[in-house]
Amino acid sequence: MEYSDKVMDHFMNPRNVGEIADASATGMVGNAKCGDIMKVYLKIENDIIVDAKFKTFGCGSAIATSSMATEMIKGKTLDEALHLTNKAVAEALDGLPPVKMHCSLLAEQAVKAALQEYFESTGRMTDEYRKLFDILDDDAHDHGHESGEDHP
């Protein structure tokens, strides 16, 4: 498995590892059966993500994408965070091996799961927002394999 230097950097020196005790919202996706679980903690003030942290059980790219995704939303508005895509996370890491693309989707889902919880708990969920969370119904692993690339 060849990982880019950026993936290796974010795996060996992950940013934003940890928990936020008074988090505004948390999102957890994945399951142990498939071998990856991501948990994202967000601290939100005035519609700005002032802090983001994560805990991840998973492979090198799962940890690296969690690190990168949390970096990408820190200091951003809710609106900007809502438009985070797995493609952008993967690109920011200089790409992922095709069989690992599902990890970036999982990272996107973890962030969105936390945002969903935030909108629901604060009573701000709208139909328009709800559409943005459709991605949470997708199976990240199916996506990883849609890339068409077979096992190494």
Next chain:
Amino acid sequence: MSATKRVYLDHAATTPVRPEVMDAMLPVFQEQFGNPSSFYHRGQEAKRLLEDARQRIASCIQAQSHEIYFTSCGTESDNWAIKGVARALEKKGRHIITSKIEHHAVLHSCEALAAQGYDITYLDVDADGRVDPQAVRQAIRPDTILVTIMMANNEIGTIQPIAEIGSICREHKVTFHSDAVQAAGAIPIDVSTLPVDLLSFSGHKMYAPKGVGALYIRRGTRIATFMDGGAQERNRRGGTENVPYIVGFAKAFELAMAEMAENTQRLTALRDDLIEKVLQAVPHTRLNGHRTDRLPNNVNFSFEFIEGESILIMLDHFGFECSSGSACTSGSLDPSHVLLAIGLPHEKAHGSLRVTFGKSSDPEDIDRLVESLVKIVARLRDISPLYEAYLKETHG
């Protein structure tokens, strides 16, 4: 970090060609390069080398020379044994018994036969990875034509009670095949007393090159031809023989037999040292496979709350080359079928690490490996939400 000493600890995956083997092979590439089927002197010289190698490999397992058939690899040997017997005996029956922890070469051969209407029984193993011989007895039916159970497992190293299983097969007149790819050269195999009909071997697990294997076929065993072609291998496996590799394979097998007692002692000491130190230094760690009835060079751990590929990348960073049964390293979604078969839940199967020692292994590497593992496991657990949940559960 690039100057880190590289320590190869994946000898169950493959081994380097040892110098004695290289020396034995070299002249066969360019000087004694003849085709054993050719009439003239150079051909006959190659034929002599081939038959000499066959005799020497036969001697390693107390077989007759004509019972050794050369193949391209262990996978081919498994395919030939299983599909060849199935085809030869299809009129007698279409039931095959195997175990859940076989190599994919065996499992997928069985699946291919299942697609053709054969009935396959996959026996469970116990928590240590052992097949119960009595389960084999109970599974045998009037239409059972083949039992195939590996001699030692490639992932967890557990050695199977092959003699007992073989005796039961004999009693019921069922052909018995065993994949001995990991066992050969590591533990004694004597077909003059062991009731097996077919054994698969591979060269590159014992310091011969990749691309050569063998199938032992006991005289009188009914098996169909696998590779149609010329009259090579007593008309049973067409294709010009890979004489240089076969010569290398014979040399490697002989050396492994000559050094077996010494290797067993040395490797078992390394193995037990690593097991003891890791179980002591890393909490929430489990040894997979039987504690003592296992290959002398095999160690397999599950580290709870973390995932295997992450462990491998970090170990690689520290200079250690190992393997894991995690899904991420196999490229599939499921972790190792072997670890699931011994009853591990998915998350523990994902968190496995296999270390297999070999000729280059040095006792001094062990302490550094343990030290690295302690750091790696602690770091990954720090990142793990499963460990976080565990801590909250136990410490409130």
